[in-house]
Amino acid sequence: MIYPLKTRAISTVIDTTFPSGQQERQAQAILDPLTEHDLTVLRAEVRTGYNSGTSRFLCPGCRGPMFVAQNPAGSGVPTDGRGAHFKHYAVKGAPACDLRTEANLRSVGAVKFAGLAEGADHAGLKLQLALALSQDPDVTDILVEQQIRASDGSWCQPDVRAMINGKLVAFDVQLAAASLQTIQNRIAFYKANEVCHVWLTDAASLARLGQLAFRDLFLQSGGRILAIDSDVLAVCVESATFQL
Numbered sequence: 001m002i003y004p005l006k007t008r009a010i011s012t013v014i015d016t017t018f019p020s021g022q023q024e025r026q027a028q029a030i031l032d033p034l035t036e037h038d039l040t041v042l043r044a045e046v047r048t049g050y051n052s053g054t055s056r057f058l059c060p061g062c063r064g065p066m067f068v069a070q071n072p073a074g075s076g077v078p079t080d081g082r083g084a085h086f087k088h089y090a091v092k093g094a095p096a097c098d099l100r101t102e103a104n105l106r107s108v109g110a111v112k113f114a115g116l117a118e119g120a121d122h123a124g125l126k127l128q129l130a131l132a133l134s135q136d137p138d139v140t141d142i143l144v145e146q147q148i149r150a151s152d153g154s155w156c157q158p159d160v161r162a163m164i165n166g167k168l169v170a171f172d173v174q175l176a177a178a179s180l181q182t183i184q185n186r187i188a189f190y191k192a193n194e195v196c197h198v199w200l201t202d203a204a205s206l207a208r209l210g211q212l213a214f215r216d217l218f219l220q221s222g223g224r225i226l227a228i229d230s231d232v233l234a235v236c237v238e239s240a241t242f243q244l
Contacts, residue, residue: 010086010099013066014058024060027086034081043068047180050089057086062097065089125173125202125228126159132233133162136242148195156189169196173228200228
């Protein structure tokens with residue numbers, strides 16, 4: 001089957017890892033061989049480089065930094081590199097470029113919740129999580145949507161925070177597609193402040209884990225995503241211990 005890559009408007013990019021004079025590369029040659037895992041790794045690498053001011057991929061037209069995106073999910077759309085494409089970062093004051101495409105939609109969250117963040121399902125899961133935590137006598141100081149502040153004034157607001165055996169743990173329930181930058185920012189904040197961080201999703205609807213944004217999350221969180229639902233809550237209540 002031939003997949004219509006309507007968003008692969010940028011057929012060549014500048015790859016700064018190659019020597020000068022050899023940096024113009026075909027997007028097809030870079031992206032098409034990538035497995036789902038390889039694509040996820042490359043996205044994280046590109047984002048990390050951009051954050052440090054050393055963008056790997058540049059637009060051949062305006063020399064602006066580029067990232068790797070994926071076509072919206074759908075029947076027959078590959079989830080590996082064949083369904084990926086290059087896009088410009090949204091940079092304020094960036095020069096005009098004929099190769100610049102329209103802004104991304106966070107398709108999973110925006111479609112599922114009609115643009116209303118993560119909706120009622122997300123709120124319900126946060127409460128289930130807090131209740132599950134409260135069943136365990138080793139868990140104390142359970143707070144929903146309370147900030148954790150660092151000494152430098154930076155902060156994160158996890159969905160639920162708690163003390164477990166004297167250790168501060170932050171929980172984030174993810175149903176909509178978080179950007180790779182958001183994922184990396186949270187992980188970096190919690191690591192810098194010695195806070196244990198746990199990503200959760202809804203065990204009742206695991207199909208979303210095939211989405212690129214959740215593969216980003218899976219890789220960045222050490223290769224695992226835990227889940228919470230009413231069955232998990234029932235086990236916690238029955239056993240009087242917190243478990244996922």
